Amino acid sequence: MKSVLVIVALLAGITLYSCHSNSSSENDHASENNTSGSTAPSASGTTASMDVNAPSSSQGVGKFNDIQVGNTIDSKMAEQGQEVFQTKCTACHQATAQRLIGPGLKGITKIRTAAWIMNMVTNPDKMVQEDPVAKALYNEFNQTQMTNQGLTDQEAREVLEFLRQNDAQ
Numbered sequence: 001m002k003s004v005l006v007i008v009a010l011l012a013g014i015t016l017y018s019c020h021s022n023s024s025s026e027n028d029h030a031s032e033n034n035t036s037g038s039t040a041p042s043a044s045g046t047t048a049s050m051d052v053n054a055p056s057s058s059q060g061v062g063k064f065n066d067i068q069v070g071n072t073i074d075s076k077m078a079e080q081g082q083e084v085f086q087t088k089c090t091a092c093h094q095a096t097a098q099r100l101i102g103p104g105l106k107g108i109t110k111i112r113t114a115a116w117i118m119n120m121v122t123n124p125d126k127m128v129q130e131d132p133v134a135k136a137l138y139n140e141f142n143q144t145q146m147t148n149q150g151l152t153d154q155e156a157r158e159v160l161e162f163l164r165q166n167d168a169q
């Protein structure tokens with residue numbers, strides 16, 4: 001009787017061990033696929049079918065709403081925006097349609113509202129968690145989170161002007 005118990009205990013031990021090693025190798029695999037190193041399960045899978053290149057009238061989530069821009073481009077402001085763009089954005093974005101770490105930004109002002117862009121630029125973490133378009137983009141771009149570059153409201157407005165000028169050319 002005693003030896004039967006020992007065998008049962010051993011078998012249970014072997015089964016537990018093999019289960020454990022299986023699940024840990026699955027975890028290893030999952031983290032290999034995750035380029036950002038952090039997981040955000042809430043953002044994955046829910047909006048996979050959204051076309052991120054389709055025009056959207058969303059204002060986004062954040063403090064900017066219904067931002068009015070002039071009919072003409074303020075070239076002084078656009079120039080300041082270009083400086084901000086070059087120092088804080090070009091590690092991940094190009095002003096052409098070319099994809100880098102993030103999307104190419106040519107044409108962005110044609111498919112997103114001014115407020116959406118300013119919310120995304122000043123608070124990308126909140127946008128990716130709460131805005132459906134930003135969530136879909138996050139999934140499209142291998143779950144790499146755009147980093148908050150700490151732009152002031154004024155800098156965000158200047159970058160917007162630069163992007164408008166970029167799209168007018």
Ligand code: HEC
Pocket residue numbers: 052084085088089090091092093101102103105108112117120121124128134137138139141143144145146147149151159
């Ligand atoms: C560390 C890389 C990184 C930096 C730096 C970065 N971004 Fe992003 N950006 C991304 C990624 C990746 C996305 C796609 C959404 C996501 O995964 O968070 C994105 C999305 C965007 C979008 C939405 C694009 C679309 O197609 O709707 C805009 C606009 C944007 N970024 C502007 C900027 C601006 C302006 C700056 C500089 C102030 C900047 N980003 C800095 C990585 C970055």
